[in-house]
Amino acid sequence: MLAQEVIRRKRDGLALSEAEIDMFVAGLVSGAWSEGQCAAMAMAILLRGMSAKETVALTKAMTRSGQVMDWSGLDLSGPVLDKHSSGGVGDKVSLMLAPIVAACGGYVPMVSGRGLGHTGGTLDKLESIPGYQIAPDTELLRKTVQTAGCAIVGQSADLAPADRRLYAIRDVTATVESMALITASILSKKLAAGLQGLVMDVKVGNGAFASTMEQARELAHSLVHVANGAGLPTRAWITDMNQVLGDSCGNALEVREAVEFLAGARQEPRLLEVTLALGTELLQLGGLAKDGDHGLRLAGDALHSGRALQHFGRMVHALGGPADFCERYTSYLSAAPVQQIVKAPRAGWVQAMQTRDIGLIVIALGGGRQRVIDRIDARVGLSNMVQLGQHVEVGDTLAVVHAADASAALEAQQNLLGLIEIGDQPVTPRSPMVERVGNGAEAALRLNW
Known part of the structure; x- marks a missing residue:
């Protein structure tokens, strides 16, 4: 053939x-x-x-292209759980959610990826931490999960190796948005990780791969059906991506925001809502919470008590990062040499932003890849991002550009001004939690694996 x-x-x-x-x-x-x-x-x-049958076959083939993790020998005291996002701009939820779940008694071996298209990648963010090993061997991965409760890493050479190559190809060939390829890519890694529960964050809006609710629902149901049919209890939330999530986008900048979020110093409300809602789902899936209210209380306490920050610090150190990273993160995270404030040209309320194009600004600054071989500048990006519905006066900060040189900063500043719409009418911010895809689909499909 x-x-x-x-x-x-x-x-x-x-x-x-x-x-x-x-x-x-x-x-x-x-x-x-x-x-x-x-x-x-x-x-x-x-x-x-691809038909449902083809997608299932592709997912199965990619899962068995390498090893499948087995956690039974570690005598873990809680369930093995994970979360995955379909990708967004400023989406650093994984960095906080994994240690929150760990602090509640779960174990999170989170196999993450690099940036795709206009979205940032969790691994690219973590590589801004000096010494952090995104590709530990199996022994170190297992030890980290056992001792820190979570390990956010990349695919090892023998974990779904077919996806490893296809993932990089999709990023530079404008094929990121394929529902079948997204489903197979995500689930092959998750099934190979030996999970007992999974929650999916499917983004929808002008900064997501799924720009419409129809697309988002198609992807969410595809993921939930295939995963549950394979014996992996899975739920999904469709969440809003019509604006940057949190107030920064860019690798080191997002790690900084995540640490400050876990420390309680900086918790943008939409980012907090998404993180706690997804954490609540995972705690219920793993049997650690009896219902949503209980799960929310557990997740909130893990965050506000500082236990989640401790688990994040343990994970960073176990995977080769500094032992005092959470205490001295500003010393360890590199800063861009040029920082330029983008000022509001008029007074009014922030009506809308072109989120995908904002993500492309970060890539143009050097914070993402245009080719597989491109190196990422972890320092660059945007911080202090304005939020939808926020009122600004002339000269107020819309964002701060972090760039490698003055010309790049000026170009980003000029481009960003055209991507944030300010109007005369107040705008009521909406919840980022749009729609839940859960139990009704969990028993709908049983596949012969």
Whole structure:
């Protein structure tokens, strides 16, 4: 069977057989499929789509392309849980949620990824911490989860290796938005991580891959159905991404915000609401909370007591970072040499922002990749971001640009002014929690794995 013939079948809108999908995945791992062939297949899948049966086959093949973690030998005292986001601008929820759940008795082996398209990547953020190992060996990963309660890491070479290659290809070939590829990519890693519960954060809006509720619902239901059918209890929340989440976007800047969030010094309300809501779902899925109110109290106490910050610090140190990172994070996180305030050109209320384009500004500053081989500048990005509904006067701060040089800062400043709309009418901020996809789908599909 020739690779080009398999690509041709999908290009022409035909359903692929399990054998053809297995061949594609095997080619990803072995290198038998070239970069061009893998990119062509990704584009054909994006344009032609995949049926539920094809998506299940792709997820299964990618899961078994490497090892599946087994936590039974560690005698953990709580459930193995995780959360995943479909990607957004300023979305640093994972950095706080993993230690919050750990502080409540869960264990979180969070396999995360790098930035895709206009969105930031959790691994890119954590690499701004000196010494932090995003790719520990299995022994160190297991030890970190056991002692710190959480470990946010990248894919090891033998964990869903097919996804590792496809993930990088999607980022630079405009194929990030494929529902089938998103579902298979996310769930292959989560199933391989040996989880007992998963909550999905599916973003919707002008800064999300799913710009409409129809797309977001399609992705949320796809993830919930396939995961639960595979025996992994999963729920999803559709959350708003029509503005930057939190008040910063950029790698080191977001780590700083996360530490200050965990320390109670800086908790942007929308970011707090999303983090606690997703944490509540995980605690219920893992049997650590009897209902939503109980889960919210547990998550809130873990955060406000400082226990979650302690777990974050333990994780950073266990994975090679400084032992005193949480106490001296400003000394360890590099700062951009140029910081430029973007001032409001008029008075009024912030009506809207073009969130995707704001994410692209961060990439243009050097905070993301335009090619697979690009190096990221962890220092750059935006901070002090204005929020929708906020009233500003002329000269008030809309954001602060953090750049490597003055010309880049000026370009970002000029571009950002065109992406934030200020009007004369007040705007009532909406909850970021849009819709829940839960129990009704959990028993809807049972797959033969």
